[in-house]
Amino acid sequence: MSMQPLFNPGFTEVRTRFAPSPTGFLHVGGARSALFNFLFAQKNNGKFILRIEDTDQARSTDESLKMMVSDMTWLGLNWNEGVDPVTLKDIGPYAPYRQSQRLDIYKKVADELLANGKAFYCFMTDAEIDAEREKIKVINQNAHVESPFADWTLAQAEAEMKTSGKKPVVRFKTKHLRKDYILHDLIRGEVKFPSDMVGDFVLLRSDGMPVYNFCCVVDDHMMKISHVLRAEEHLPNTLRQLMIYEAMNWAQPQFGHISLVLDEDRQKLSKRKGAVACDNFRLEGYLPSAMNNFMALMGWSHPEGKEIFDLDEMTQLFSLERLNSSGAVFDRVKLKWTNAQHLRALDDKTLWSMIKTHLDEKGIHYHSDVSWQQKSVEAFKVKMEVLSDAVTLYTNLDDSKFKISDDSKEALSWEPTKKVLAVWKNLIEKHSTESFTEADFINMENTVKAEAQVKGKNLFMPLRIAVIGQPHGTEVKLLVPLMTKKSLLHRVNLVENYILGNIHA
């Protein structure tokens, strides 16, 4: 049995990176790529780098960069080098890690390619390119626009710049590369690209800003990235990148192209069909552990088929061999279930502190008493799938928000209901303390049963409505200990009035 080397010649340790462009929120698809890079680096005692691809000056914002950083931190995908999560300063041996601050580096590489004839200055205007494109399209769909400047000497181009003042782009010369490029993809196996798949692509824009395919290669090389795990949409880019590696005579990292995350209609996940920003999920009360768990399961599988696990377990078990190559539909229903499982695995104290955050945010009232909080968590734990579900659950405990639901009407119209409520109210009034225990409630319930001569749902539904205003939901014996005598009286009075109002209406 022969061991496959972990990385290509020229690399000494596993170094992966996630390189978002700060032009919006962190997308779950991106987060999943980040996760796999993080896991692979962790698993192999390597380094995980956060690089910022902000060469699109028009769209990159600081706001977005902060969001990316905080979302990554929230998920627990901690990086070893890159933008510091607190100070936002670049830290690590290969700083700076944002491309807008590495311009001189790209320029130097471009100059080298220019000098040895692997790239050229192109003075074509947008209009000229468009016109040319139209022209050749008629003859051959497959053809690429050919720049008349491809064969100019460097001196010629420099003279032209000087005299005309024109600002050219730098293009990579592909014409002479008539051959197939073979990529040994970690996930897809052998992928063959014909070199005529691409034309002379831009390296440097006319304003000197580098273009993605160029700075990506330069940075991956300079930062000694050993493994590039990225979404499948980048697969066609890889040809351009392979060409640059070859032209610079640089050692290639290993590439792995992960399948796409799709919408229900099997297209690339987009925000038009629901939330896709990590931040939205955080706000709705999804746990980072559940997010990671769920994202991992789109494309990766636990060796024992387990469905619920945390980041540590993933890190222990992660391997590229268990990554599959077909796209995965983002199933929000299963995400919710996954979250519920993680929620229930939490101890009551931790869960309470998370619930509290959501209640505070909405200004929902709760008791400061720790045992009350504990009891409330016990009562509501299995009723929640996401933390924000707590908002409704605890609002139901607020007297000022008490409301009788529409589906209560039927039970309130039953003949024995009036009697049940009367006995119930009487028992509350007679109760000697302000609060009730579970045992108190069970006694009271039995008394109502005997005195009102009712049982089954004729007993239970009216009682629940008198407590919570709804015929279904949390066990009444768990609800009553969360309430006061005053509160229960207030509620039963409202329900009685409601029935009276209905009768006379």
Add this chain to the structure above:
RNA sequence: GUUCCCAUCGUCUAGCGGCCUAGGACACCUCCCUUUCACGGAGGAUACACGAGUUCAAAUCUCGUUGGGAACGCCA
């Protein structure tokens, strides 16, 4: 259109030539638990896109067809 990628239950997937009359999970249905709704438990229904090869043997390998997706920018 061109190039590339992909193809197992509705969805996420296991499977890497015989263990597969295809396993698990979500969702769905039935029952149990439960004086409600849930949670939990036990069952059920549902899939190897199609066609040729290779082989004693194919969900697994090869080719083709079909279907889906992505990329074709001075976006990343």
